[in-house]
Amino acid sequence: MGEPVRVGVVARDPMLEAGATSALHGYPDVEVVPVGSARVAVVLVDDVDDAAVRLVRDLRAAGPEVVLVANELVPTAALAATVAGARGLLRRREASADRLARTVLAAAAGDCTVPPDLLDRLLEHGVARAGPVGPGLSEREREVLRLVAEGHETSEIARRLSYSPRTVTGIVHGITTRFRLRNRAHAVAYALRAGLL
Known part of the structure:
Protein backbone atom coordinates (compact mmCIF):
# COMPACT_ATOMS: atom_id res chain seq x y z
CA MET A 1 0.00 0.00 0.00
CA GLY A 2 1.38 3.42 -0.99
CA GLU A 3 0.80 6.86 0.41
CA PRO A 4 -2.83 7.67 1.25
CA VAL A 5 -4.68 9.99 -1.12
CA ARG A 6 -4.83 13.51 0.33
CA VAL A 7 -8.46 14.69 0.29
CA GLY A 8 -9.95 18.07 1.12
CA VAL A 9 -13.66 18.61 1.79
CA VAL A 10 -15.50 21.78 0.74
CA ALA A 11 -19.10 22.57 1.74
CA ARG A 12 -21.10 25.67 2.57
CA ASP A 13 -22.83 23.75 5.34
CA PRO A 14 -20.40 22.96 8.19
CA MET A 15 -22.45 19.90 9.20
CA LEU A 16 -22.11 18.41 5.72
CA GLU A 17 -18.40 19.12 5.73
CA ALA A 18 -18.02 17.49 9.14
CA GLY A 19 -20.04 14.45 8.05
CA ALA A 20 -18.01 13.88 4.88
CA THR A 21 -14.76 14.44 6.76
CA SER A 22 -15.79 11.93 9.40
CA ALA A 23 -16.85 9.39 6.77
CA LEU A 24 -13.48 9.62 4.99
CA HIS A 25 -11.43 9.37 8.21
CA GLY A 26 -12.30 5.68 8.45
CA TYR A 27 -10.37 4.74 5.29
CA PRO A 28 -6.64 4.02 5.50
CA ASP A 29 -6.15 4.88 1.79
CA VAL A 30 -7.43 8.42 2.43
CA GLU A 31 -5.95 11.27 4.47
CA VAL A 32 -8.18 14.30 5.08
CA VAL A 33 -6.21 17.55 4.68
CA PRO A 34 -6.99 21.23 4.00
CA VAL A 35 -8.23 21.61 0.44
CA GLY A 36 -5.18 23.71 -0.51
CA SER A 37 -2.90 20.69 -0.15
CA ALA A 38 -5.35 18.05 -1.41
CA ARG A 39 -4.95 15.75 -4.40
CA VAL A 40 -8.74 15.31 -4.54
CA ALA A 41 -11.35 17.84 -3.41
CA VAL A 42 -14.80 16.61 -2.38
CA VAL A 43 -17.34 19.37 -3.02
CA LEU A 44 -20.75 19.08 -1.36
CA VAL A 45 -23.54 21.29 -2.73
CA ASP A 46 -27.32 21.39 -2.64
CA ASP A 47 -27.73 22.11 -6.35
CA VAL A 48 -25.36 22.09 -9.30
CA ASP A 49 -25.86 25.76 -10.15
CA ASP A 50 -23.49 28.26 -11.77
CA ALA A 51 -21.70 28.86 -8.45
CA ALA A 52 -21.07 25.12 -7.99
CA VAL A 53 -19.76 24.77 -11.55
CA ARG A 54 -17.45 27.79 -11.02
CA LEU A 55 -16.18 26.23 -7.79
CA VAL A 56 -15.40 22.95 -9.59
CA ARG A 57 -13.61 24.85 -12.36
CA ASP A 58 -11.61 26.96 -9.87
CA LEU A 59 -10.58 23.93 -7.82
CA ARG A 60 -9.48 22.05 -10.95
CA ALA A 61 -7.46 25.08 -12.05
CA ALA A 62 -5.72 25.01 -8.65
CA GLY A 63 -4.75 21.36 -9.12
CA PRO A 64 -6.86 18.78 -7.28
CA GLU A 65 -9.23 16.36 -8.96
CA VAL A 66 -12.84 17.05 -7.95
CA VAL A 67 -15.63 14.79 -6.72
CA LEU A 68 -18.97 16.58 -6.67
CA VAL A 69 -21.74 15.45 -4.30
CA ALA A 70 -25.14 17.10 -4.82
CA ASN A 71 -28.71 16.59 -3.67
CA GLU A 72 -29.82 15.87 -7.21
CA LEU A 73 -28.02 15.42 -10.52
CA VAL A 74 -29.88 16.06 -13.76
CA PRO A 75 -28.11 15.40 -17.08
CA THR A 76 -27.51 19.06 -17.96
CA ALA A 77 -26.05 19.86 -14.53
CA ALA A 78 -23.95 16.69 -14.52
CA LEU A 79 -22.61 17.55 -17.94
CA ALA A 80 -21.74 21.11 -16.87
CA ALA A 81 -19.92 19.82 -13.78
CA THR A 82 -18.00 17.24 -15.81
CA VAL A 83 -16.99 19.79 -18.44
CA ALA A 84 -15.81 22.05 -15.58
CA GLY A 85 -13.53 19.21 -14.46
CA ALA A 86 -15.41 17.01 -11.99
CA ARG A 87 -14.11 13.43 -12.12
CA GLY A 88 -16.71 11.97 -9.81
CA LEU A 89 -20.42 12.68 -9.45
CA LEU A 90 -22.55 11.38 -6.59
CA ARG A 91 -26.02 12.07 -5.29
CA ARG A 92 -25.94 12.83 -1.57
CA ARG A 93 -28.43 10.07 -0.76
CA GLU A 94 -26.15 7.54 -2.52
CA ALA A 95 -22.90 8.81 -1.01
CA SER A 96 -22.24 6.19 1.65
CA ALA A 97 -18.80 6.37 3.26
CA ASP A 98 -17.63 3.41 1.17
CA ARG A 99 -18.95 4.78 -2.11
CA LEU A 100 -17.51 8.22 -1.42
CA ALA A 101 -14.09 6.72 -0.63
CA ARG A 102 -14.16 4.57 -3.79
CA THR A 103 -15.13 7.59 -5.91
CA VAL A 104 -12.30 9.63 -4.37
CA LEU A 105 -9.77 6.86 -5.05
CA ALA A 106 -11.03 6.49 -8.62
CA ALA A 107 -10.67 10.24 -9.19
CA ALA A 108 -7.14 10.14 -7.79
CA ALA A 109 -6.35 7.34 -10.26
CA GLY A 110 -7.66 9.44 -13.16
CA ASP A 111 -10.97 7.64 -13.60
CA CYS A 112 -14.40 9.22 -13.94
CA THR A 113 -17.39 7.96 -11.93
CA VAL A 114 -21.03 8.74 -12.73
CA PRO A 115 -24.14 7.07 -11.25
CA PRO A 116 -25.26 4.37 -13.75
CA ASP A 117 -28.82 5.69 -14.15
Whole structure:
Protein backbone atom coordinates (compact mmCIF):
# COMPACT_ATOMS: atom_id res chain seq x y z
CA MET A 1 0.00 0.00 0.00
CA GLY A 2 1.38 3.42 -0.99
CA GLU A 3 0.80 6.86 0.41
CA PRO A 4 -2.83 7.67 1.25
CA VAL A 5 -4.68 9.99 -1.12
CA ARG A 6 -4.83 13.51 0.33
CA VAL A 7 -8.46 14.69 0.29
CA GLY A 8 -9.95 18.07 1.12
CA VAL A 9 -13.66 18.61 1.79
CA VAL A 10 -15.50 21.78 0.74
CA ALA A 11 -19.10 22.57 1.74
CA ARG A 12 -21.10 25.67 2.57
CA ASP A 13 -22.83 23.75 5.34
CA PRO A 14 -20.40 22.96 8.19
CA MET A 15 -22.45 19.90 9.20
CA LEU A 16 -22.11 18.41 5.72
CA GLU A 17 -18.40 19.12 5.73
CA ALA A 18 -18.02 17.49 9.14
CA GLY A 19 -20.04 14.45 8.05
CA ALA A 20 -18.01 13.88 4.88
CA THR A 21 -14.76 14.44 6.76
CA SER A 22 -15.79 11.93 9.40
CA ALA A 23 -16.85 9.39 6.77
CA LEU A 24 -13.48 9.62 4.99
CA HIS A 25 -11.43 9.37 8.21
CA GLY A 26 -12.30 5.68 8.45
CA TYR A 27 -10.37 4.74 5.29
CA PRO A 28 -6.64 4.02 5.50
CA ASP A 29 -6.15 4.88 1.79
CA VAL A 30 -7.43 8.42 2.43
CA GLU A 31 -5.95 11.27 4.47
CA VAL A 32 -8.18 14.30 5.08
CA VAL A 33 -6.21 17.55 4.68
CA PRO A 34 -6.99 21.23 4.00
CA VAL A 35 -8.23 21.61 0.44
CA GLY A 36 -5.18 23.71 -0.51
CA SER A 37 -2.90 20.69 -0.15
CA ALA A 38 -5.35 18.05 -1.41
CA ARG A 39 -4.95 15.75 -4.40
CA VAL A 40 -8.74 15.31 -4.54
CA ALA A 41 -11.35 17.84 -3.41
CA VAL A 42 -14.80 16.61 -2.38
CA VAL A 43 -17.34 19.37 -3.02
CA LEU A 44 -20.75 19.08 -1.36
CA VAL A 45 -23.54 21.29 -2.73
CA ASP A 46 -27.32 21.39 -2.64
CA ASP A 47 -27.73 22.11 -6.35
CA VAL A 48 -25.36 22.09 -9.30
CA ASP A 49 -25.86 25.76 -10.15
CA ASP A 50 -23.49 28.26 -11.77
CA ALA A 51 -21.70 28.86 -8.45
CA ALA A 52 -21.07 25.12 -7.99
CA VAL A 53 -19.76 24.77 -11.55
CA ARG A 54 -17.45 27.79 -11.02
CA LEU A 55 -16.18 26.23 -7.79
CA VAL A 56 -15.40 22.95 -9.59
CA ARG A 57 -13.61 24.85 -12.36
CA ASP A 58 -11.61 26.96 -9.87
CA LEU A 59 -10.58 23.93 -7.82
CA ARG A 60 -9.48 22.05 -10.95
CA ALA A 61 -7.46 25.08 -12.05
CA ALA A 62 -5.72 25.01 -8.65
CA GLY A 63 -4.75 21.36 -9.12
CA PRO A 64 -6.86 18.78 -7.28
CA GLU A 65 -9.23 16.36 -8.96
CA VAL A 66 -12.84 17.05 -7.95
CA VAL A 67 -15.63 14.79 -6.72
CA LEU A 68 -18.97 16.58 -6.67
CA VAL A 69 -21.74 15.45 -4.30
CA ALA A 70 -25.14 17.10 -4.82
CA ASN A 71 -28.71 16.59 -3.67
CA GLU A 72 -29.82 15.87 -7.21
CA LEU A 73 -28.02 15.42 -10.52
CA VAL A 74 -29.88 16.06 -13.76
CA PRO A 75 -28.11 15.40 -17.08
CA THR A 76 -27.51 19.06 -17.96
CA ALA A 77 -26.05 19.86 -14.53
CA ALA A 78 -23.95 16.69 -14.52
CA LEU A 79 -22.61 17.55 -17.94
CA ALA A 80 -21.74 21.11 -16.87
CA ALA A 81 -19.92 19.82 -13.78
CA THR A 82 -18.00 17.24 -15.81
CA VAL A 83 -16.99 19.79 -18.44
CA ALA A 84 -15.81 22.05 -15.58
CA GLY A 85 -13.53 19.21 -14.46
CA ALA A 86 -15.41 17.01 -11.99
CA ARG A 87 -14.11 13.43 -12.12
CA GLY A 88 -16.71 11.97 -9.81
CA LEU A 89 -20.42 12.68 -9.45
CA LEU A 90 -22.55 11.38 -6.59
CA ARG A 91 -26.02 12.07 -5.29
CA ARG A 92 -25.94 12.83 -1.57
CA ARG A 93 -28.43 10.07 -0.76
CA GLU A 94 -26.15 7.54 -2.52
CA ALA A 95 -22.90 8.81 -1.01
CA SER A 96 -22.24 6.19 1.65
CA ALA A 97 -18.80 6.37 3.26
CA ASP A 98 -17.63 3.41 1.17
CA ARG A 99 -18.95 4.78 -2.11
CA LEU A 100 -17.51 8.22 -1.42
CA ALA A 101 -14.09 6.72 -0.63
CA ARG A 102 -14.16 4.57 -3.79
CA THR A 103 -15.13 7.59 -5.91
CA VAL A 104 -12.30 9.63 -4.37
CA LEU A 105 -9.77 6.86 -5.05
CA ALA A 106 -11.03 6.49 -8.62
CA ALA A 107 -10.67 10.24 -9.19
CA ALA A 108 -7.14 10.14 -7.79
CA ALA A 109 -6.35 7.34 -10.26
CA GLY A 110 -7.66 9.44 -13.16
CA ASP A 111 -10.97 7.64 -13.60
CA CYS A 112 -14.40 9.22 -13.94
CA THR A 113 -17.39 7.96 -11.93
CA VAL A 114 -21.03 8.74 -12.73
CA PRO A 115 -24.14 7.07 -11.25
CA PRO A 116 -25.26 4.37 -13.75
CA ASP A 117 -28.82 5.69 -14.15
CA LEU A 118 -27.48 9.18 -14.83
CA LEU A 119 -25.04 7.78 -17.36
CA ASP A 120 -27.96 6.07 -19.13
CA ARG A 121 -29.85 9.38 -19.26
CA LEU A 122 -26.78 11.21 -20.55
CA LEU A 123 -26.25 8.57 -23.22
CA GLU A 124 -29.92 8.72 -24.25
CA HIS A 125 -29.64 12.51 -24.43
CA GLY A 126 -26.56 12.21 -26.68
CA VAL A 127 -28.14 9.56 -28.93
CA ALA A 128 -31.32 11.62 -29.27
CA ARG A 129 -29.28 14.60 -30.50
CA ALA A 130 -26.83 12.77 -32.75
CA GLY A 131 -28.81 9.80 -34.02
CA PRO A 132 -27.67 6.21 -33.60
CA VAL A 133 -24.10 6.76 -34.79
CA GLY A 134 -22.45 10.12 -34.20
CA PRO A 135 -19.58 11.31 -36.39
CA GLY A 136 -16.05 11.51 -35.09
CA LEU A 137 -15.69 8.36 -32.98
CA SER A 138 -15.29 4.80 -34.14
CA GLU A 139 -17.43 2.09 -32.54
CA ARG A 140 -14.30 0.90 -30.67
CA GLU A 141 -13.68 4.42 -29.28
CA ARG A 142 -17.34 4.77 -28.25
CA GLU A 143 -17.21 1.42 -26.43
CA VAL A 144 -14.08 2.43 -24.51
CA LEU A 145 -15.54 5.85 -23.60
CA ARG A 146 -18.80 4.27 -22.41
CA LEU A 147 -16.82 2.08 -20.01
CA VAL A 148 -14.68 5.04 -18.89
CA ALA A 149 -17.90 6.96 -18.19
CA GLU A 150 -19.16 4.06 -16.06
CA GLY A 151 -16.06 4.45 -13.90
CA HIS A 152 -14.12 1.37 -15.02
CA GLU A 153 -10.35 1.45 -14.74
CA THR A 154 -8.10 0.81 -17.71
CA SER A 155 -7.38 -2.79 -16.70
CA GLU A 156 -11.12 -3.55 -16.31
CA ILE A 157 -11.89 -2.05 -19.71
CA ALA A 158 -9.10 -4.09 -21.28
CA ARG A 159 -10.48 -7.32 -19.77
CA ARG A 160 -14.06 -6.57 -20.82
CA LEU A 161 -13.14 -5.75 -24.40
CA SER A 162 -10.31 -8.28 -24.74
CA TYR A 163 -7.77 -5.52 -25.41
CA SER A 164 -4.44 -4.95 -23.75
CA PRO A 165 -4.31 -2.11 -21.19
CA ARG A 166 -1.87 -0.38 -23.53
CA THR A 167 -4.45 -0.47 -26.34
CA VAL A 168 -7.12 1.05 -24.08
CA THR A 169 -4.71 3.77 -22.97
CA GLY A 170 -3.83 4.42 -26.62
CA ILE A 171 -7.50 4.72 -27.61
CA VAL A 172 -8.23 7.21 -24.83
CA HIS A 173 -5.05 9.16 -25.60
CA GLY A 174 -6.00 9.25 -29.28
CA ILE A 175 -9.41 10.71 -28.45
CA THR A 176 -8.03 13.33 -26.06
CA THR A 177 -5.34 14.34 -28.54
CA ARG A 178 -7.62 14.45 -31.61
CA PHE A 179 -10.24 16.59 -29.87
CA ARG A 180 -7.70 18.58 -27.77
CA LEU A 181 -9.19 17.46 -24.45
CA ARG A 182 -7.55 17.63 -21.01
CA ASN A 183 -8.25 14.15 -19.62
CA ARG A 184 -10.55 11.13 -19.59
CA ALA A 185 -13.36 12.98 -17.80
CA HIS A 186 -13.18 15.80 -20.32
CA ALA A 187 -13.29 13.23 -23.15
CA VAL A 188 -16.46 11.66 -21.75
CA ALA A 189 -18.09 15.07 -21.20
CA TYR A 190 -17.13 16.25 -24.68
CA ALA A 191 -18.44 13.08 -26.32
CA LEU A 192 -21.75 13.35 -24.47
CA ARG A 193 -22.14 17.06 -25.18
CA ALA A 194 -21.31 16.58 -28.86
CA GLY A 195 -23.63 13.60 -29.12
CA LEU A 196 -20.78 11.25 -29.98
CA LEU A 197 -21.75 8.67 -27.36
